[in-house]
Amino acid sequence: MRASDRAYRKLLDEIVAGELPAGTVLGEVEQSERLGVSRTPLREAFNRLVADGMLNTEPGRGVVVSQLSLETVTELYEVREGLEEQAARLAAQRADKEVFKKLWEEFENSKSLILGGEIGANVFYELNAKFDDAIDEAIQNPYMVATLKNVRTHMARVRKLARSNPARLLEAASETQLIVEAIAIGDAALAAHATHVHLHKSHSRVSAAVREQLAKINKEVA
Amino acid sequence: MRASDRAYRKLLDEIVAGELPAGTVLGEVEQSERLGVSRTPLREAFNRLVADGMLNTEPGRGVVVSQLSLETVTELYEVREGLEEQAARLAAQRADKEVFKKLWEEFENSKSLILGGEIGANVFYELNAKFDDAIDEAIQNPYMVATLKNVRTHMARVRKLARSNPARLLEAASETQLIVEAIAIGDAALAAHATHVHLHKSHSRVSAAVREQLAKINKEVA
């Protein structure tokens, strides 16, 4: 693997994981030394992260880890609404229905797992990743897949900031399962509307969680 | 302006204008010499264009100008549907209505200009750019604006390939004017639906034009 890729992955992971919190200023020399690559591949990584919207180049100051606020979360959800409703619609029209029927079963299983007190989050996140992959394969639109990929990276970061409790996970699982069902029966309108509902509720849940989290951080600072 | 920016702009312009047709293989040394910059900033430009989806890195062969086919046009329109309907909805909710009322007047004027046989295309494209800018300002969502920007660059390339005739421009102007009207009166549902209609018809028009164009190219080759 190329040095620039390693630097990109590492930095992205650290940003998503919150190890590099929003507002952190990253110097080229400093980071190239830390990551053990020279400035050239590091700059490539920086540029990609700027294009992704994970870093911002502040005029004279260098690159800064982009802020995550309630506003940016809302902005993200507004894009998701447009994009994912459309993706759900297309998936309902084009998907291999068998795939989504099986996926539906898996959601049914995982719901009892989460209820049963198993390590719920992991089960759920894995299943969600499977769902995303199934959507990507179904829509057969590389350009849309690429756009969705970026959205998901940002969402991963938001989720880390606002970890959910089992009750919320279960809600989300139910909502997603309905989308899966709609796609499995080829009902495009239902798929789109169920996605809208899911995103609306998810936005509420995430906003609440982020608000709590930000309040905690502010308290710590004070 | 930085050398990497100049290289990026120049290459993007040439790709959009069709001077670098789809399939053209670009070598690093070759292009850095042609553009008068060293390999380092050129690579930065290449990377940005790859991220934009204008270039593809073929495993051992180098970067290649990405293909434009009927399929990719359709893919682009599918993303536009999701994104621009949402943008229109948000704009209807948030826009300064005065701005869009004035824009409506301008569309009214330009329609007679196009009808009157003036250099129609330029009038229309300028007005369209104004419309895009007004949307960007209205929605107040930097993340969505960034996503839209990329879509529009791709559309510019498609439009160059499929130049429209005055009749088609006039149709498009009417459709867009309705979107403007919907936003001016704050009717989000109408704005979204008018956008859907516009994109549907635009897709038909562009597909037809691209089909003709591709047929012509194939004839020349044969």
Added chain:
DNA sequence: GTTATCTTTTCTGTATACAATCTTGTTGTT
């Protein structure tokens, strides 16, 4: 005490050199 200017230091942007990998063409063998 405040402001302005100059100097020093750091950082960004670019060029270039080097190393490793992959292509391609040629030669030799079956």
Added chain:
DNA sequence: AACAACAAGATTGTATACAGAAAAGATAAC
């Protein structure tokens, strides 16, 4: 004649050196 192996060449990825610009700090002037 076909295929394989090797060598020459090109090309990509990385490191590093240098130049120019910008920021911070210090000193001087008002």
